Structure formats: structure tokens, C-alpha cells
Amino acid sequence: MAIGGDRPILIKKVKKVSGGGHHGGAWKVAYADFVTAMMAFFLLMWLINTTSPEQKNGIAEYFAPASVSETTSGSGGILGGTALGEDGSKSSGSMDIVQDQNPESKPSEKNEPQSGATSLEAASEEALRKEIEKRENDAFASAAMSLRQSLQDMPELAELSKQIIIDQTPEGLRIQLVDQEGRSMFKEGLAVPNDRARILLRAVAKIVDRLPNRVSISGHTSANSDGSRSGGDWSLSAARADQARQILQGAGVDPDRIYQVSGKANSDPLYPDDPTLAGNRRISIILLREAPVLPPDE
DSSP states (O other), X not given: OXXXXXXXXXXXXXXXXXXXXXXXXXXXXXXXXXXXXXXXHHHHHHHHHXXXXXXXXXXXXXXXXXXXXXXXXXXXXXXXXXXXXXXXXXXXXXHHHHHHHOGGGOHHHHTSOOHHHHHHXXXXXXXXXXXXXXXXXXXXXXXXXXHHHHHHHOHHHHTTGGGEEEEXXXXXXXXXXXXXXXXXXXXXTOOSBOHHHHHHHHHHHHHHTTSOOOEEEEEEOOOOTTSOOOTTHHHHHHHHHHHHHXXXXXXXOOGGGEEXXXXXXXXXXXXXXXXXXXXXXXXXXXXXXXXOXXXXXX
């Protein structure tokens, strides 16, 4: 009891508990284990995506039990942990199982040709051929236009323009200098060209010199008035073609570009229905198409 009306004095003792409260620190350990497991999981996923089939096969072989066998004899039986393969020889049972589980790593498939790569190479070569052909056609068309324009611009060549035929053939750009009735480029029976033919050949040489293609020159004659053929036409047509070659080279065409000079006599008439026409007597100059560069095994 209090004396003199004073209240009693109460003393309260508070007991402090250390160690993280009700649960303690166990949750931190569990959280750390969870984070470690997640890190290991994502690391495993990354390794799976970055390894090749051969590496996966090697890892599987490393962890596969060495005594696995397709038979029930066990590792201590007759085969001693090995299995008979289809070829009749002994082989490791673990190797057979791993290869069956990973068919993409079988050696037989590694040696198979890749059809996709072959198709791509074929498509590339075809595209190369088409591109080269397109460029050649464009260059030939430009050369033909330049030659026609030069014939029109020069008065001394304007009247001779009808004696030039320009076209594209599978061989290349063909420029033909043909005789007209009363306007021959060579005297009868002679190989030396007249002044008219020289002027035309020099005009052609300026166009030929602009392109790098090789040049083929051939001479042609016509049949006799009675339709017969002369044996001397072969040497005569060859001599006229060679005379044309000399004039082209004298006008600036590189001699190394001359691929062929030939005489065809009247074996290839320009007008087959009438081999006696004057137009069958001609000089044919061909700028040859250049074959695309291909691999050595083509």
C-alpha cells in the first residue's frame, strides 16, 4: 500500500529476442538457393543453344553408362557390356543408344550432299551468264547504233550505208559488207578491195576498236550465172577475208583480237533461194560473244 497517497511503483522487464524475429534468417538461405537454381537453369539453356550436335553427342556419351546393352545378359554376361550391331560386329551399347537418340549426328548424314548449297551455286552461275549476256547485248546494240549514225553523218558513206547489214546472232554482233548490183567491193576474180570497200572497212574498224571482243572474219562468194560453183572460190574468199583483216588492223584494231580468218566460198549464201545474187558476195565481220568465267570443273 502506498503511504501518504502515493501510487505504487511498477517495474516492467522487457526480454529482447535476437535472431530475426519469428522466422529467423532461414528465408534468406531459401532465397539464395532459389536464385542459384535459376542461374544454373538459364546457364544450361544457354549452353544447349550454343553447342553443336557433335558437342551434344560427346556430352551424352560422357554421361551415358558404359555397361548399357540392348540385351538382357547384363554387363557380366556373354557380351560383357557390348551389343551386336546390324553389321555383326561388337559395339558399345551406349554408343548405339546415343546415336539413335540423336539422328542428326549420324555419320551417314554428314557425308550427304547439301542440295541447298548446290542449288544456290547453280542459280549463281545462271545469274552470271544472264548478266554477261545482257551486258554484251547492250554493248552490241550501242555499237550498231554508232556505226549507223557515223554512216549517216559522213556524206561519202551515206550512199554506202545500204551495203552494210548489222544484226545479232548466237555468235555475236555480225557486220556484213555486201555487194550490190553494179556496186561491187572487189573486182571480179581479184582479192584486193576497191576504194569503196576500204572506206567501209575503216568505218567498221572504228566501231570494232571500241569493244574488247575477239573478231572473226570470213569471205563469201556467189555462184556463177549458170548456178555452177568454181573451185577457186575457196582461195579467193579466204584471200578477200585476209585483205579485210589487214585493213582493220591498219585502222587500229589490235592484231591479238583477230580470232579467225576464213574463206567459205559460196557454201553459206546470204540468199539461199538465189545463190547467184550479188548480195551473196560479202565480207562478214563478227564480234564474238565472250563465254563467262566458270570454275575449272565446269
